[in-house]
Amino acid sequence: MNFDIALFVSVLVLCFLGVINLNSIYSSSGEATSFYSFKQIYWILIGLSALFIIININYITICRYSYYLHAFALILLLIVLFYGKSKFGSQRWIYLAGISLQPSEFAKITFILALSKFFSENMSPRAYTIRDLFWPFIILLSTFIPIYLQPDLGTAGIIFLIFLSMIFFLNLNRTSFLRFFVFCAVLLPGFWFFLKEYQKQRILVFLNPDLDPLNAGYQVIQSKIAVGSGSLLGKGYKLGTQTQLRFLPEQHTDFVFSVWAEEWGFIGCFFLLLLFFFIIYRGLRIAYSSKNFFAAFLAVGLSSLFFWHFIINVFMTLGLFPVVGVTLPFVSYGGSSMVSCLFGIGLLLNLNMRKFK
Amino acid sequence: MSIQFDEKNLALLLNKKIRLSVILIAVVFLFICFRLGYLQILKGSKYSALSTNNRIRITKTPDPRGLILSKQNQALVKNIPSFDLHLIPQDTPDIDTVLLNIAELLQIHFEDLKEVVKKNAGRPPFKPISLKKELSWNEMSLVLSKKLDLQGITVETVPKRLYCLGTFASHIFGFLGEIDHTELQDPEYSDYAMGDLLGKYGLEKWGEKYLRGKKGGLQTEVDVYGNRQNILAEIAPVPGCNLIVSIDPVLQTKAEELLQKKTGTVIAIHVSSGEIFAMASSPGFDSNLFARGIDYKDWKKLIDNPFHPLLNRALQSQQPPGSIFKIIVAIAALEEKIINPQVQFFCPGHYTLGARTFNCWKRGGHGWMNMRDAIVESCDTYFYNIALKVGMDNMVRYATMYGFGEKTGLELEGEKPGFVPTPQWKKEKYGIAWQKGETLNMSIGQGFLLATPIQLACFFCGIANNGKIPKPRLVLNVDCRDTKERYSPETLRICRISQQTHAFIRDALAGVVNDPKGTGARAKTDRIIVAGKTGTSQVASKKSIKSETDIPRHLRDHAWFVSMAPADKPEIVVCVLVEHGGSGGQVAAPIAKEMLSSYFSLNEIQTRAEKGSPLN
Numbered sequence: 001m002n003f004d005i006a007l008f009v010s011v012l013v014l015c016f017l018g019v020i021n022l023n024s025i026y027s028s029s030g031e032a033t034s035f036y037s038f039k040q041i042y043w044i045l046i047g048l049s050a051l052f053i054i055i056n057i058n059y060i061t062i063c064r065y066s067y068y069l070h071a072f073a074l075i076l077l078l079i080v081l082f083y084g085k086s087k088f089g090s091q092r093w094i095y096l097a098g099i100s101l102q103p104s105e106f107a108k109i110t111f112i113l114a115l116s117k118f119f120s121e122n123m124s125p126r127a128y129t130i131r132d133l134f135w136p137f138i139i140l141l142s143t144f145i146p147i148y149l150q151p152d153l154g155t156a157g158i159i160f161l162i163f164l165s166m167i168f169f170l171n172l173n174r175t176s177f178l179r180f181f182v183f184c185a186v187l188l189p190g191f192w193f194f195l196k197e198y199q200k201q202r203i204l205v206f207l208n209p210d211l212d213p214l215n216a217g218y219q220v221i222q223s224k225i226a227v228g229s230g231s232l233l234g235k236g237y238k239l240g241t242q243t244q245l246r247f248l249p250e251q252h253t254d255f256v257f258s259v260w261a262e263e264w265g266f267i268g269c270f271f272l273l274l275l276f277f278f279i280i281y282r283g284l285r286i287a288y289s290s291k292n293f294f295a296a297f298l299a300v301g302l303s304s305l306f307f308w309h310f311i312i313n314v315f316m317t318l319g320l321f322p323v324v325g326v327t328l329p330f331v332s333y334g335g336s337s338m339v340s341c342l343f344g345i346g347l348l349l350n351l352n353m354r355k356f357k
Numbered sequence: 358m359s360i361q362f363d364e365k366n367l368a369l370l371l372n373k374k375i376r377l378s379v380i381l382i383a384v385v386f387l388f389i390c391f392r393l394g395y396l397q398i399l400k401g402s403k404y405s406a407l408s409t410n411n412r413i414r415i416t417k418t419p420d421p422r423g424l425i426l427s428k429q430n431q432a433l434v435k436n437i438p439s440f441d442l443h444l445i446p447q448d449t450p451d452i453d454t455v456l457l458n459i460a461e462l463l464q465i466h467f468e469d470l471k472e473v474v475k476k477n478a479g480r481p482p483f484k485p486i487s488l489k490k491e492l493s494w495n496e497m498s499l500v501l502s503k504k505l506d507l508q509g510i511t512v513e514t515v516p517k518r519l520y521c522l523g524t525f526a527s528h529i530f531g532f533l534g535e536i537d538h539t540e541l542q543d544p545e546y547s548d549y550a551m552g553d554l555l556g557k558y559g560l561e562k563w564g565e566k567y568l569r570g571k572k573g574g575l576q577t578e579v580d581v582y583g584n585r586q587n588i589l590a591e592i593a594p595v596p597g598c599n600l601i602v603s604i605d606p607v608l609q610t611k612a613e614e615l616l617q618k619k620t621g622t623v624i625a626i627h628v629s630s631g632e633i634f635a636m637a638s639s640p641g642f643d644s645n646l647f648a649r650g651i652d653y654k655d656w657k658k659l660i661d662n663p664f665h666p667l668l669n670r671a672l673q674s675q676q677p678p679g680s681i682f683k684i685i686v687a688i689a690a691l692e693e694k695i696i697n698p699q700v701q702f703f704c705p706g707h708y709t710l711g712a713r714t715f716n717c718w719k720r721g722g723h724g725w726m727n728m729r730d731a732i733v734e735s736c737d738t739y740f741y742n743i744a745l746k747v748g749m750d751n752m753v754r755y756a757t758m759y760g761f762g763e764k765t766g767l768e769l770e771g772e773k774p775g776f777v778p779t780p781q782w783k784k785e786k787y788g789i790a791w792q793k794g795e796t797l798n799m800s801i802g803q804g805f806l807l808a809t810p811i812q813l814a815c816f817f818c819g820i821a822n823n824g825k826i827p828k829p830r831l832v833l834n835v836d837c838r839d840t841k842e843r844y845s846p847e848t849l850r851i852c853r854i855s856q857q858t859h860a861f862i863r864d865a866l867a868g869v870v871n872d873p874k875g876t877g878a879r880a881k882t883d884r885i886i887v888a889g890k891t892g893t894s895q896v897a898s899k900k901s902i903k904s905e906t907d908i909p910r911h912l913r914d915h916a917w918f919v920s921m922a923p924a925d926k927p928e929i930v931v932c933v934l935v936e937h938g939g940s941g942g943q944v945a946a947p948i949a950k951e952m953l954s955s956y957f958s959l960n961e962i963q964t965r966a967e968k969g970s971p972l973n
Binding site for chain 1: 392
């Protein structure tokens, strides 16, 4: 057995910090004090069971079923689209046995599995051209479009970024891809017209937060105030005024990092950053040391998933990126996200355990 | 199914890219570190201040203004709560919706509200904007019941002045007004802020430094909805000091009622202490209109009123004293031993000096008059006869001695000094020598001579008090809870006149009211012996006019009556002036009588109450 104990422990520490952080959020309000943190522990336990189940299955077997798993996730996405439960103007949830599930979270993992399988089976000395990526594009669009239509711009964007990250690791034909990027650059402004009004608003406000300081720009301004006022050492646990007095919006999902930053300061943030960097680094190290392309692509894909989630969420809270609703893995409240992230870690641990086979 | 690495190059390329990406990722993380360092360490204090601003509000708590109380501790001016509608724009997610709700709820025009908000656009954040002052109970409960739809709206309790006597005594209590720009620059008002109310007239103005308390402050922590979470610090407001005044609400009300529909003034003053029990000036105004700042329409109405309701006639109406001045002439004659009071002069109804004829008010003549008769019947001819013997010098000297031509100096602003003319003054002013005829005119209180009602009241206090004239006053003490500032009676002036002369005058004045031929007979009461003197000051020459009622109002004579009672041992002086009222005996004397009867019946009730015997 070659269990990456360091990766596992750092993920556990991160989950623990997440619970602590969630517990702070409702400390001052009249609501059930540890409602979110308690539920989060529950999700962590489910996620850990998923993790332990998955490390006992040889990843070669998982590879075999990758397409089917992704197809299943796509069906769930379609169900969400037609029968889903809407919240905040978008349909992201379905109910299964009394639990609300967010299939897009699982689709991210199966998407990576499906792409890894395709790339590993289509390795050739000849460099990839755009034409060779026909099927990967199909996989991308079949995942991207239903998520985009929910609409969940954040997750759709993550899917696209994972896709770009994974093809970055292919042997690419430069001229072909240059042509492709030029094509994309031309298409991008056209993309604007497909955005919903509130999405456009968010992007405009991101470009200029003072455009609407009371509504759309409000979240970013309050988040920056929370982060900045944390200073070097933070205001102290459960003492963040931006958090406790609810000046900070969406504290338990999009802006958990701001809560952390306000109460633990630069030192706390730096520690969190180190943990995330370590997890991503470990993921890439597993990819580096893997003995086959499937394992390598899977590890690279999962690392990119954590990387982009982390980067976009933190950039959002620091006012460097529009507020698109991307959560902070292991720290933000959310069952589906937690379970799928721990599932992803399980896959990484799995790859590491079997790298010498 | 598993793919073995037969293409070593591809694997090498992949690993090269993984190494590259680790470096790229490290760069991105480093960038985040720098960004965090920038926000949290470099700009940390700025954002800390911003987060403090977010949650901490400093509000001022209004200071209750001091009360004005009567001697019996009855509140004459007090504070009542009034309710204002405030808006804090920063606490409102959607101002227009909230304003629309308010407009609908309170039946106000939405545009007006919008205008108010727009006018206050430059305010510092979290400073409330006052949307509407003085909500009714009904409106307030409506707003409070819909509070959930009205985020950012609060109802604030603001103390408001209530003048319990309404339009009565308005000249004494005065009114409040918003501080103006020149006052704001005055160092004396350095702790006042824009929009603060301060006394602008009457005792409110005189007592500003006592009545005003100290504003309190409240530092509170609020949540994102503006709900108060904690009070972090509190400075309690200090209420202002109370003024205890000599005004007796019953007598004051009586005086005001007697002056209804008349232009004039009534003063009731205590003979030895100078305490003013009543001082009414008609027409008056409603001080309550000013309680939260008067609106323009009401102000314009007051200013444009031809009877000048803002004038305090007791201090500001300067009129010739008419026959009341004869007392000065008589005193001068007695003190200088110019005339034996028993010497009689014959009054045929007129007096001839050179080519000019001076008429007595009684055309048929009074017949033979000694000094007492002349005072009782107010014979002009007698005084024409003695005027030149007494002379201007003596008249001026004694008039000045009793306070003519000089302010009495009571607390209220704007008192007029009156005027005592001298031959020298006339020469300087007009370049013409003083005429003997003018001395005659002066002896019956006409011509250039001017006096205010408060001066005549003080003059009579002097006669009643054997020459000692107290300083008239309204404020007895200032009660600041911990310190009590007591104002003891002051003597305004002492007239060195023999007791005999004063006794003679008092006896003559009693005759004015009580003798069958006295001009002040209408002031006579059964209860008490009143002494007084009528006066009628001419506004226009009466040669061509037959009857009093034919004269247009503004040309009618001013009616004076100054009285004291009881005649043998006076306690109170009542001075009445009815402008353009006609003759003093007919118009002013009955008012004085009513005042005196009320005073003495009140006194009786009080003494009985003190003795503990039941009223019958």
